[in-house]
Amino acid sequence: MSESPGVQAAPQEVWERPFVRAHQEWCSAFVLELRLRDVPGPVIGERLGEVEGHCTETGEPPSAAFGDPTDYAREIDAESSPERVSGVWTIAALGAGQVLAMLVGTAAIRNWASGEPLTYNLVQLGCLAVVAAALLCLPRVLRPLLAHPWVVGTALFAVVTAAGVGAAAASGISSATVVPVSPAVIAIGLFMVVLALSWLEYRELTGDSADDLVTSPLAPEPRANRAAQRSGWITLVPALMVPTYYLAVGIVFWVLG
Amino acid sequence: MPTGPQPSEWLRGVLELCVLRVMADGPTYGYAIAGRLADAGFGDIKGGTLYPLLARLEKNELVIVDWRTGGTGPGRKYFTLTDAGRAELEHGLTRWEAFSARVGVHLAAGGDAFVHSTHSSRSSA
Numbered sequence: 001m002s003e004s005p006g007v008q009a010a011p012q013e014v015w016e017r018p019f020v021r022a023h024q025e026w027c028s029a030f031v032l033e034l035r036l037r038d039v040p041g042p043v044i045g046e047r048l049g050e051v052e053g054h055c056t057e058t059g060e061p062p063s064a065a066f067g068d069p070t071d072y073a074r075e076i077d078a079e080s081s082p083e084r085v086s087g088v089w090t091i092a093a094l095g096a097g098q099v100l101a102m103l104v105g106t107a108a109i110r111n112w113a114s115g116e117p118l119t120y121n122l123v124q125l126g127c128l129a130v131v132a133a134a135l136l137c138l139p140r141v142l143r144p145l146l147a148h149p150w151v152v153g154t155a156l157f158a159v160v161t162a163a164g165v166g167a168a169a170a171s172g173i174s175s176a177t178v179v180p181v182s183p184a185v186i187a188i189g190l191f192m193v194v195l196a197l198s199w200l201e202y203r204e205l206t207g208d209s210a211d212d213l214v215t216s217p218l219a220p221e222p223r224a225n226r227a228a229q230r231s232g233w234i235t236l237v238p239a240l241m242v243p244t245y246y247l248a249v250g251i252v253f254w255v256l257g
Numbered sequence: 258m259p260t261g262p263q264p265s266e267w268l269r270g271v272l273e274l275c276v277l278r279v280m281a282d283g284p285t286y287g288y289a290i291a292g293r294l295a296d297a298g299f300g301d302i303k304g305g306t307l308y309p310l311l312a313r314l315e316k317n318e319l320v321i322v323d324w325r326t327g328g329t330g331p332g333r334k335y336f337t338l339t340d341a342g343r344a345e346l347e348h349g350l351t352r353w354e355a356f357s358a359r360v361g362v363h364l365a366a367g368g369d370a371f372v373h374s375t376h377s378s379r380s381s382a
Contacts (some may be wrong), residue, residue, distance in 0.1 A: 019331070046334075047308075049324070050287065053333055057288040065304035071307050079313040177258045217324045218332040 014216045015043050019052045021146045026050075026069045031214055033073035036143050038084040039211040047076055049217045085212055088139045094201040096135035098194050098242040100128060105190030105246060112255040113181035118177050123170035125162040134159050187250065194243050202239035258369065262300045273310055274353060275299065277338065277346040286333040287311060311336060319345050 015021050022029045027048060029216045034044045058065060111118045133155060138145075146154045162229050177184065266351060272294075279293045282345035291302045314320045321346075326332050338346070 015332075049332065050308050050311075050334055051304065052331060054287050054308070058291075058304075060304075060365060066308075067303070067305045075305070075309045076312055079309040079316065081316045217334075218326075 014048050014214045017052065017216055017218070019056065020048070023055075023062050030062075030069035033070045036146075037073070038079050038088065039077060039080075040083055040085045041214040043080070043083060045213075046217050047073075047080075048214070052216075052218060056163070057173075077253060090204050091201060092136055092139050094139075094197050094204065095242075096132050098197045098201070099135055100191045101190040101197070102242050102246045102249075103128065103131065105194065106249045106253060107185050108183040108186035108190065109250040112187055113254045113256075116183075117178045118181075118183045118186055119171075121173045121177065122169055123173060124167045127167035127170070131160055134163075134185055179199045184197040190245055191243070194246055198239045198243050202236065203214050205239060268299060271353065272299075272302070272306070273314070274346070274349040275308075276310060277342060277365045279338055279347055279351065280338045280342065284337040286335050288333075290336075312359070314342065317341075323379070 014027070014031070025049070029043055030048065030051070034047065034173070051066055055062050055065055108118050141152060141156070275294060275297070277291050285293075287304065287307055291304075294302050310321075311320070314336070315322055319339060320336040321339055323335050323337075324332050325335055341345055349376055
């Protein structure tokens with residue numbers, strides 16, 4: 001036998017492996033189910049490594065040896081150690097904070113440009129709370145969203161849109177309370193808040209990419225480091241999305257105001 | 258006497274013990290375990306049945322695992338029995354022997370009773 005005991009392969013993302021590319025549909029469904037169960041990336045990689053090692057030796061496709069990928073993921077997870085990651089909730093909270101700050105901040109820019117004070121009434125505050133709740137519950141509705149993207153996605157979009165329309169329609173209510181701070185201070189202050197939250201989100205995402213990638217314990221393939229090189233840009237895009245949108249909307253409001 | 262494959266419910270009850278027994282001979286990996294069980298007449302144990310069981314043994318610290326490179330595939334996950342695993346195997350063997358003896362006695366007695374009652378009903382007819 002030619003095995004060398006105790007040899008640990010360098011971490012390599014499973015998506016680079018020929019076996020995973022050859023059985024993309026099965027492997028993606030398997031990884032997705034374990035991700036939805038908050039199983040850490042390296043643990044998922046180890047489970048996928050077991051599948052690859054076994055199928056390579058038997059010559060069977062994973063569907064023949066392990067059955068339905070989602071059912072198998074549930075079964076193997078039920079028998080595994082209950083190790084879990086919780087970063088998705090932190091990201092959801094940071095994202096919700098960014099969007100709320102952006103909604104209030106861009107409204108403040110519009111009022112700053114037109115020289116009016118920023119006002120809010122109870123209906124508008126309620127609509128903001130609905131948007132925040134919809135964003136915070138995203139990790140919880142991820143599974144139904146992926147299973148029925150049109151139905152659940154349309155429902156979520158409808159809720160957020162209704163909140164936006166409701167907030168706009170309620171702006172004429174006379175019982176609005178004037179926010180006792182200058183719109184300029186609110187607009188600039190909330191932009192700083194958005195930037196700070198973006199930085200925290202970027203840190204959280206890069207921490208994930210270092211510790212929570214779905215890495216394979218099997219012998220690495222030549223294209224090993226592409227994912228690591230890519231991950232910096234991938235994590236930067238979602239973190240900078242809200243500040244960029246904040247600036248763009250702010251400029252449009254300022255020009256139109 | 259041809260016996261054919263055993264019902265899957267029977268195998269499910271003793272598969273863990275059989276796997277621990279295979280591991281008692283030294284460090285081994287999933288495909289080799291499946292091969293040993295097939296050679297022993299248990300039939301084709303699918304990966305979807307075997308690996309959740311191996312994961313449970315790992316979770317319960319009855320085995321330690323390590324990945325080894327080489328061989329024909331990209332790598333193999335080896336399972337080695339721990340002291341707790343050996344103790345579990347010993348305990349399981351003792352319980353299995355007691356259980357199978359009990360089942361054997363019961364089935365033999367039940368068989369005798371069946372033969373006896375059939376014979377009696379034929380005589381009275």
